[in-house]
Amino acid sequence: MLCKKIMVFAGILLSSLPWVAQAQNQVNMSPGVTEIGAEIYDLHMLIMIICVIIGLLVFGVMFYSIIYHRKSRGVVPSQFHESTKVEIAWTAVPFFILVAMAVPATSTLLEVYDNDEAELDILITGYQWKWRYEYLDAAGEPVAFFSNLATSQEEIYNTESKGENYLLEVDEPLVIPVDTKVRFLITANDVIHSWWVPEISVKRDAIPGFINEAWSKVTEEGIYRGQCTELCGAYHGFMPVVVHAVSREEFDGWMAAKRAEQASDLAAASVEMSLEALMSEGEAVYNGQCMACHGASGEGGVGKAIAGSSIALGDVNTHMDVSIRGVSGTAMQAFGTQLSDIEMAAVITYQRNAFGNNTGDIVQPADVASYKQG
Amino acid sequence: MAATEQAPPGYEKYHVPDSSSLAVRATAGLLLTVFGGGLVLNNMTFGETHEAGNAKWVLLIGLGFFIATLASWFRTTIRENMQGMNSAQLNHSYVLGMFWFIFSEVMFFAAFFGTLFYVRQLAGPWLAGEGEGGRMNDLLWPGFEFSWPPMITPQEAVGGTDIQPIANNGAFVTQERSMSFADAHHWYQWLPMWNTIILLSSSFTVHVAHTALLNDERAKFNRWLGITVALGIIFVFLQAAEYYEAYAHFGLTLNSGIYGSTFFMLTGFHGFHVAMGMTMLLIQLIRSVKGHHFTASDHFGFEASSWYWHFVDVVWVFLFLFVYIL
Amino acid sequence: MGAHHHGPARGITRWLFTTNHKDIGTMYLWFSFAMFILGGAFAMIIRAELFQPGMQLVEPGFFNQMTTLHGLVMVFGAIMPSFVGLANWLIPMMIGAPDMALPRMNNWSFWILPPGFLMLASTLFMEGGAPAFGWTFYAPLSTTYAAPSVTFFIFAIHVLGMSSIMGSINIIATVMNMRAPGMSYMKLPLFVWTWLITAFLLVAVMPVLAGAVTMMLMDIHFGTSFFSAAGGGDPVLFQHIFWFFGHPEVYIIILPAFGVVSQIIPAFSRKPLFGYASMVYATASIAFLSFIVWAHHMYTVGMPVAGELYFMYATMLIAVPTGVKVFNWISTMWRGALSFETPMLFSIGFLVLFTIGGFTGLMLSIAPADFQYHDTYFVVAHFHYVMVAGAVFSMTAAVYFWLPKWTGRMYNETMGKVHFWISFVGFNITFFPQHFVGLAGMPRRVPDYALQFADFNMMSSIGAFVYGASQILFLYNVIATIVAGEKVSDEKVWDGAEGLEWTVPTPAPYHTFEVPPKVGAAPAHG
Ligand code: HEA
Ligand code: HEA
Ligand code: CUA
Ligand SMILES: [Cu+2]
Secondary structure: OOOHHEEEEEEHHHHHHHHHOOOOOOOOOOOOOOHHHHHHHHHHHHHHHHHHHHHHHHHHHHHHHHHHHOHHHOOOOOOOOOOOOHHHHHHHHHHHHHHHHHHHHHHHHHHOOOOOOOOOOEEEEEEEEEEEEEEOOOOOOEEEEEEEEEOOOOOOOOOOOOOOOOOOOOOOOEEEEOOOOOEEEEEEEEHHHHEEHHHOEEEEOOOOOOOOEEEEEEOEEEEEEEEOOOOOOOOHHHHEEEEEEOOHHHHHHHHHHHHHHHHHHHHOOOOOOOOHHHHHHHHHHHHHHHHHHHOOOOOOOOOOOOOOOOOHHOOHHHHHHHHHHOOOOOOOOOOHOOHHHHHHHHHHHHHHHHHOOOOOOOHHHHHHHHHHHO | OOOOOOOOOOOOOOOOOOOOHHHHHHHHHHHHHHHHHHHHHHHHHHHOOHHHHHHHHHHHHHHHHHOOOOOOOHHHHOOOOEOOOOHHHHHHHHHHHHHHHHHHHHHHHHHHHHHHHHHHHHHHHHHOOOOOHHHOHHHHHOOOOOOHHHHHHHHHHOOOOOOOOOOOOOOOOOOOOOOOOOOOHHHOOOHHHHHHHHHHHHHHHHHHHHHHHHHOOOHHHHHHHHHHHHHHHHHHHHHHHHHHHHHHHHHHOOOOHHHHHHHHHHHHHHHHHHHHHHHHHHHHHHHHHOOOOOOOOOOOOHHHHHHHHHHHHHHHHHHHHHHHHH | OOOOOOOOOOOHHHHHHHHOOOHHHHHHHHHHHHHHHHHHHHHHHHHHHHHHHHOOOOOHHHHHHHHHHHHHHHHHHHHHHHHHHHHOOOOOOOHHHOOOOOOHHHHHHHHHHHHHHHHHHHHHHHOOOOOOOOOOHHHHHOOOOOOOOHHHHHHHHHHHHHHHHHHHHHHHHHHHOOOOOOOOOOOOOHHHHHHHHHHHHHHHHHHHHHHHHHHHHHHHHHHOOOHHHOOOOHHHHHHHHHHHHHHHHHHHHHHHHHHHHHHHEEEEEEEEOHHHHHHHHHHHHHHHHHHHHHHHHHHHHOOOHHHHHHHHHHHOHOOOOOOHHHHHHHHHOOOEEOOOHHHHHHHHHHHHHHHHHHHHHHHOOOOOHHHHHOEEHHHHHHHHHHHHHHHHHHHHHHHHHHHHHHEEEEEEHHHHHHHHHHHHHHHHHHHHHHHHHEEEEEEEHOOOOOHHHHHHHHHHHHHHHHHHHHHHHHHHHHHHHHHOOEEEEOOOOOOOOOOOOOOOOOOOOOOOOOOOOOOOOOOEEE
16 A cells, blocks of 8 residues: 555656656756866766666665565564674775765866966956956956846836846846856955856855956857855845857957947046936936845835935035945945946936935036045 | 662662752843843944943843852752762763863864964965965955964055955954064063963962862862962953053954954953853852862862863963964 | 652643653753744745745845744754754653753753744844844854844854753763663664764854854954954855854754664564664764865855865765665665554655755765755755755654653554655655756745746745645644543553663653663664
8 A cells, every 4th residue: 555655656756757857947957068067967967877876776675675574464574683794885885986976076176176277367246236247357458347137126026027037137248258268256345145157167156355266168159147146135136147158259349349438438437417417327327236225216225215314415425425435334335446436426416316305416427536536 | 660669789869859940040041141232232333322221231130140040050059969969970960061061162162263273374375365265365455465463454455444345344453563472582571471370370279279178188278279269360360451451552452353353252262261260169169168068079069160270271271372372 | 859759740830940851851842843833934935935936925135034044943943952852751761761960951951942032033023134144144144244133143043052052961961871770882772872972963063153153243243353354354264163063063953863763663664773883883973074074065165176175075975874874774674574654654754855865965065066056956955855854754753653652642643644645745846846946057045036947936835835734734633642642551652662761651650760770681772
């Protein structure tokens, strides 16, 4: 009776495996698009299959006795309770199986740790809750930008239907060239994050104050998506990573364009901006950078309320001070190093004029620059 | 099991105490203490000073109640023993209890020693860009060199909280002078040296006291135990003087980066344990002088306290070695 | 003090002031069940939010509080106290002792638990909310970036740690000092052995946890920089200290469970436990190894490769002694005369599912592969297989097994079997699909997920509700047994059961073995 139930259940489980594998639901690790990824995948399959085989043997014996050695069949229990030989055997055999597993594991691990001779270095910094990418040794001006979640609040709160890459889309992806050994230097600004893209087989924790190294050599062009995998606060689940792997030429073109864009931004910083321009830029920056903590309408949350805040309504210098240098010992970071002067001027102007804070104050990029100067 | 049956030899009747309110009272005291402590600390760090008044009282009342309960707990135990309720077997349970309690204290200190070794051997060099774990850290902390005792924090090395590459989570200013042994000419002015001598000799004096008790020499016991307590008090006093010096003259505070952190954590907890051990011994002294407690064969209260005392002594030897000398 | 032949005192003071190991055991067991329901309620909130993609029920910050409290309450509130309760009830009866060695302290170890958890739970109502940094509370998320309630969390951990340390000291003293004449170490029932070793682990690692939270406290309130690189510390240091505690902690959870099934399987196989001595050695080896493998939770923090390799090899080794245990249990069943009452069913469920969880543990221990598994639902699946199907199943088995001895009444066997089957199926529906979503790339501790994970998550949530609901049946069965179960009076409730606890009357009298029994030369049993 009982054994039948178990057999039936096991049968259902087993026979459902191929079915699940065929459905579009992914059930297994992906070998990804790197050599290391394929090796890791093979390792994973190897260990899993060994475990399945051991499991079948062990459970096989168990079910055999469950079926044939049951009291209801009137068997008389034997009373043996020891056998040094068998016991030595089943200590030694697993040990050797483990040694056999350790060999490929070691060689793969050593390859993962071979961080030398990279052709491109990218500094990746985790922030609550976004990533910053900086191309370190590209010739010319360094290129750096932030990469924020692009999924809208409406999708998240189910008032709009969810797009195909729900939660796995960003405003500006990381772009890397294929067939190039790219080294990622991973660190964090505030708490620990972890940068993971399954398909390119990189997962490394971002530790504030320390730089970790990882590398990847992507062999196929494409868009690869991942997420932050270390709990980093309220919006840990909303911190995706998107990597575009493109051809070398495309990469160089992208790099040149990016650099030109930065140069023009720099030039713009000395120009006076209108209130409207600052407000629209400011809104974008606010929604991208500040909203997570200060709320969609400045009502506060992790951070204090901006609407009606004595700082946002009071002295401009204090407002600049808080925004640029942060508040020591709180989640309010020093945004001075994260935002350009234009963005900073815009977001401060925005905070001083939105959410009913109608101060009419305008902060120009030049003001921010001179404040930073001291 | 018939009650008339005799216990087999070597197995005396085990005294299972009647139900008792001690545990529940101790719980109330302990919980008030930690809850009050939490309130006080939060007011201190997160503002809301208006609540500080009550919080302090919760803490103090809790602590007072807790200490009083522990006192009455020990008094009960002592009384039971004096009434002859404790079998040798029960006394052995107390011995085991004390032994494993001390073991747990050893592990508590192990966590802090582990911390010290980790930052000295691994994290420090990594921050300075040395070793496999820190190959690229020069990017974050340019100019930071690591040595022990560190006379500069990574934060100071790069120019302060505004410039450091991680979010601002406090200002750490290293000390002007460390506590390590530096000046061989003036070794006699070096407090830790004296503290070591004092604590080592106190371990010796407590041993002499013990021997005296075993030989039933009450006066000698009291005298040597008194000396031990006095040495303990001097130690705590010198430790306080050292802290004063650290704060007032060396700029060495809890904020002094990892050096100040490990220094005060290790010596602070040790000092606290010395104070506890000293109090324990003092109570034994009072018991002996006033209550004529203890006999040559039965003096567990004293024995347990003296084990504890040896334990804080051994911890100090390690401290002296790893915090002050090496 | 004359002979103790009075029964329990009446009223609430019986429970508040008791020094009786059975009373205290009972309180531990009920308390842990209450915590299981609380932790389970948090899990239900987690699963309800994850039923579909998108945010429906709770805010992300609150979700993290649920995850954190679920882990903490289950580990520190449900599993650990439940096994301490079992130890209190059984160890004195199994070794022929009149009570625990230090009865008043025993009462204290229990009574600081409920207020400790009350303080932990009260953080839910504090400004900034409860701790939201995971049960592993990595700095600096748990220091600089934590809500003020973290201070109370820290003190709660201190208090729970004190309780565990005192409880363990008591168990060690009891086993070392209170064995009846003739009860040599190698005759101890395995449950006693596993608990003795567990108690060593606890005394060794709880103080380390206390050290870790103390350093957090200093960083938060006193300006130290243990976990801040700016001052020369290191956030990863926190993880090393935490896991030095945390890894032995998972064996603290499972070793007593091993002990329980080592009692039950022989009883229903009507055959002595196979390989008693090797069981003891295996338990000791597991405990020893558990101290030197902690960093397998930290493969991705960027340790130097030598460290990575060392921790990988050491971790893999644990499969050997654990394998010995599994093989011994199977050999015990081999050529026995098996019957399948509820305790046996749960033990077999344990055996199968724990082994599966062990296998996934072995997969996780392979460092390069763990780069892909780490912090995904694959890990969540792993540890629920070992902790729910391991610890909780064996605890359930233990309750069914000893309940008749405790109460003198028999539970309803049919209901027990139904409970088992719903649990078994519900459990697998909940946690098996989590392997799939984990491998496919779903991170843990997220309140929302990408669309490709939707189907399996829905399945998992449904399974969770089923498994959760089946616990109502369990609760009902236990209460029904206590108030109106069929009376049993045989000393030996189960024909195959061996051990001193089955020689005392049923229900076990308030005081047992006031005069120690003599243990004969009979061979050691399970
Ligand atoms: C009861 C608790 C328990 C138990 C018993 C185990 C048992 C094991 N665990 Fe598990 N583990 C946890 C609880 C537990 N774990 C928890 C709670 C976490 C997550 C913590 C967190 O991050 O929140 C975790 C996480 C965890 C990780 C980190 C994953 C990550 O975060 O990336 C790793 C990595 O090595 C690991 C490994 C192992 C191993 C090797 C065992 C071994 O002991 C298993 C040994 C058993 C077997 C292997 C099966 C039986 C053996 C045989 C039949 C013999 C023959 C077999 C072979 C030779 C293959 N565990
Ligand atoms: C021994 C410990 C233990 C136990 C028993 C459980 C039990 C369960 N856990 Fe556990 N879990 C952990 C330890 C444990 N867990 C830990 C340590 C973590 C990691 C935390 C972290 O990341 O920090 C975790 C994390 C965790 C997650 C991942 C959360 C995340 O990463 O965001 C999930 C998600 O499904 C989950 C689900 C469940 C479920 C469904 C149960 C079920 O088995 C619970 C069943 C019990 C009940 C439901 C209560 C009793 C029943 C009733 C009161 C009846 C009423 C109920 C209904 C009508 C439905 N747990
Ligand atoms: Cu960033 Cu999680
Ligand atoms: Cu572990």
